[in-house]
Amino acid sequence: xxxxxxxxxxxxxxxxxxxxxxxxxxxxxxxxxxxxxxxxxxxxxxxxxxxxxxxxxxxxxxxxxxxxxxxxxxxxxxxxxxxxxxxxxxxxxxxxxxxxxxxxxxxxxxxxxxxxxxxxxxxxxxxxxxxxxxxxxxxxxxxxxxxxxxxxxxxxxxxxxxxxxxxxxxxxxxxxxxxxxxxxxxxxxxxxxxxxxxxxxxxxxxxxxxxxxxxxxxxxxxxxxxxxxxxxxxxxxxxxxxxxxxxxxxxxxxxxxxxxxxxxxxxxxxxxxxxxxxxxxxxxxxxxxxxxxxxxxxxxxxxx
Amino acid sequence: xxxxxxxxxxxxxxxxxxxxxxxxxxxxxxxxxxxxxxxxxxxxxxxxxxxxxxxxxxxxxxxxxxxxxxxxxxxxxxxxxxxxxxxxxxxxxxxxxxxxxxxxxxxxxxxxxxxxxxxxxxxxxxxxxxxxxxxxxxxxxxxxxxxxxxxxxxxxxxxxxxxxxxxxxxxxxxxxxxxxxxxxxxxxxxxxxxxxxxxxxxxxxxxxxxxxxxxxxxxxxxxxxxxxxxxxxxxxxxxxxxxxxxxxxxxxxxxxxxxxxxxxxxxxxxxxxxxxxx
Numbered sequence: 001x002x003x004x005x006x007x008x009x010x011x012x013x014x015x016x017x018x019x020x021x022x023x024x025x026x027x028x029x030x031x032x033x034x035x036x037x038x039x040x041x042x043x044x045x046x047x048x049x050x051x052x053x054x055x056x057x058x059x060x061x062x063x064x065x066x067x068x069x070x071x072x073x074x075x076x077x078x079x080x081x082x083x084x085x086x087x088x089x090x091x092x093x094x095x096x097x098x099x100x101x102x103x104x105x106x107x108x109x110x111x112x113x114x115x116x117x118x119x120x121x122x123x124x125x126x127x128x129x130x131x132x133x134x135x136x137x138x139x140x141x142x143x144x145x146x147x148x149x150x151x152x153x154x155x156x157x158x159x160x161x162x163x164x165x166x167x168x169x170x171x172x173x174x175x176x177x178x179x180x181x182x183x184x185x186x187x188x189x190x191x192x193x194x195x196x197x198x199x200x201x202x203x204x205x206x207x208x209x210x211x212x213x214x215x216x217x218x219x220x221x222x223x224x225x226x227x228x229x230x231x232x233x234x235x236x237x238x239x240x241x242x243x244x245x246x247x248x249x250x251x252x253x254x255x256x257x258x259x260x261x262x263x264x265x266x267x268x269x270x271x272x273x274x275x276x277x278x279x280x281x282x283x284x285x286x287x288x289x290x291x292x293x294x295x296x297x298x299x300x301x302x303x304x
Numbered sequence: 305x306x307x308x309x310x311x312x313x314x315x316x317x318x319x320x321x322x323x324x325x326x327x328x329x330x331x332x333x334x335x336x337x338x339x340x341x342x343x344x345x346x347x348x349x350x351x352x353x354x355x356x357x358x359x360x361x362x363x364x365x366x367x368x369x370x371x372x373x374x375x376x377x378x379x380x381x382x383x384x385x386x387x388x389x390x391x392x393x394x395x396x397x398x399x400x401x402x403x404x405x406x407x408x409x410x411x412x413x414x415x416x417x418x419x420x421x422x423x424x425x426x427x428x429x430x431x432x433x434x435x436x437x438x439x440x441x442x443x444x445x446x447x448x449x450x451x452x453x454x455x456x457x458x459x460x461x462x463x464x465x466x467x468x469x470x471x472x473x474x475x476x477x478x479x480x481x482x483x484x485x486x487x488x489x490x491x492x493x494x495x496x497x498x499x500x501x502x503x504x505x506x507x508x509x510x511x512x513x514x515x516x517x518x519x520x521x522x523x524x525x526x527x528x529x530x531x532x533x534x535x536x537x538x539x540x541x542x543x544x545x546x547x548x549x550x551x552x553x554x555x556x557x558x559x560x561x562x563x564x565x566x567x568x569x570x571x572x573x574x575x576x577x578x579x580x581x582x
Contacts, residue, residue: 002330012375014405017404017405017406017485018405018406018407020404020406020485021400021404021405021406021409022400022406023398023486024397024399024400024404024445024489025396025397025401025412026395027393027396027397027452027453027454028393028397028416028453028454028457028460029412030453031393031450031453031454032416032419032453032454034434034453035427035431035450035453036419036422036427038430038432038434039427039428039430039434040422040427040430041428042427042430043426043427043429043430044431046429046430053433053436057368100324103317103320103321103324104321106317108314108317108318108321111321114321114325116568117325117328117329118324118328119571119575120328120329120332120564120576121328121331121574123335123510123557123560123561123564123571124557124560125510125514125530126514126515126552127514127516127532127533127535127536127556128514128532128535128556130536130539131535131538131539131549131550131552131553132331132335132550133331134539134543135335135336135338135546135549135550136331136335138546140347141346141347141349141351141546143330143331143334143351146349146350149349149350150350152424155548175328175331177329179328180575182571182577183576184576187576198552205342230422234420235423236423236424236425238517239516239517242516242520242536243376243516243536244539248525257425260425261517264307264428264429264432265520265521270433272427273429274429274430276425277425277426277428277429278426280423280425280426281422281423281426284423285421288421
């Protein structure tokens with residue numbers, strides 16, 4: 001193969017490769033144009049309109065955005081709920097799964113068996129997960145409050161209490177996601193040279209010193225990546241709230257995407273919902289950008 | 305002294321491992337136990353882990369209270385078609401990114417990765433309107449057809465990473481022999497990429513089998529529903545009959561559990577690379 005030779009004439013061989021390359025990649029490109037680019041542009045256009053699908057969109061300028069930001073208490077409620085959920089869930093998921101990974105990074109006999117056990121909850125998602133946890137968290141007869149009752153503790157109302165509903169969903173998500181993330185961190189942990197831990201041994205440091213001064217810095221790029229992804233995932237929580245609480249009690253689980261769904265497919269306020277979608281896009285971009293700027297300071301990259 | 309410390313450490317490790325396992329597995333046992341209980345033992349205090357009377361009829365009731373086999377057929381059909389579309393079109397695109405040289409390739413690849421950041425809510429409404437104009441509402445087409453356009457940036461990325469590990473000499477030699485690109489793709493790359501294809505197939509199956517928002521938006525005819533959609537309706541209707549509801553949940557998750565034990569390796573590989581769930 002020739003190196004880059006600027007604008008010099010290409011051989012027929014190369015021209016054929018180029019043509020075939022475009023042909024092979026075309027399914028994605030066509031898909032992106034139809035299901036990506038066109039909808040994004042239309043979504044912005046709809047967000048400037050009043051639109052109920054049955055009639056043609058009526059252009060109203062920035063009316064939807066104005067209404068959202070100035071007169072819609074549900075909008076602010078859903079932002080608050082989503083931020084609350086994200087801020088509590090993200091660090092717990094990261095820390096929890098990192099600790100699990102450290103635990104299964106042992107070489108004791110049968111460790112593979114335990115890794116499998118830890119992973120199993122991760123294959124349960126969506127509606128099934130929600131149905132199961134609705135029962136586990138039942139205030140009178142569910143697993144949690146039954147166990148708490150054994151210790152004489154009167155458990156909370158979980159999903160039926162406005163103060164506990166979001167935390168209940170966080171708890172469920174920890175159970176269902178910890179094992180999957182654990183595998184991600186395990187792969188990273190296995191790449192840490194043992195010599196680094198031996199240095200801490202020589203210095204007389206214990207378990208905590210190893211975790212704090214070797215493990216965390218060495219896996220910080222992975223922590224960084226998954227923090228960004230988990231924030232994006234948390235922002236999109238939908239199915240659990242739709243199936244378990246429908247946004248209640250007292251709108252305490254009215255998350256952003258649930259509100260968007262209700263606006264779009266219950267009220268058929270497609271223009272209003274499109275404005276919500278565009279604000280979501282902007283929020284995700286801004287938050288990710290901030291994370292990148294802040295994260296750069298804390299992440300340790302080998303060989304730097 | 306040294307030896308004692310080591311034994312102590314190992315014991316502590318096992319204790320922790322067992323404790324965490326119990327916490328993670330207990331919900332499953334509780335659910336299976338509930339699915340076999342009649343109301344007399346479901347609402348018993350203190351709870352019975354092994355019901356005095358085993359109620360297999362909870363499972364029988366699932367089949368009479370919802371068209372389970374129709375939902376299962378629909379879910380299987382949608383999943384199989386989606387996997388097919390993803391494997392065929394995704395591997396073609398990944399081949400273009402990993403094994404061919406053409407101007408703009410690396411730029412387009414980075415751009416494609418960037419599109420993964422887009423929340424699907426931004427495209428959801430116009431795509432819905434588009435499918436409505438096609439007359440595709442209340443059919444499986446909106447759930448299946450998009451998979452035939454590359455099967456999603458993430459799957460393409462995964463396949464490309466695997467294709468890159470295939471030694472270049474292999475297809476350079478084939479090219480010199482005058483082998484066509486399509487034959488190289490079909491006869492050299494695809495057979496070597498079986499593990500990656502299996503991983504993508506498993507991930508796609510998990511996503512499609514559990515997908516809720518898609519069927520919720522596009523399917524309104526009760527008999528065209530999927531298992532996930534049917535179970536969600538079931539939750540709304542039978543929230544007091546926990547035994548039947550848990551039996552239904554067990555039946556819906558059973559195929560995934562069975563697949564997990566059959567193809568553990570690919571599940572684990574898939575999760576290590578993606579952690580797909582939100």
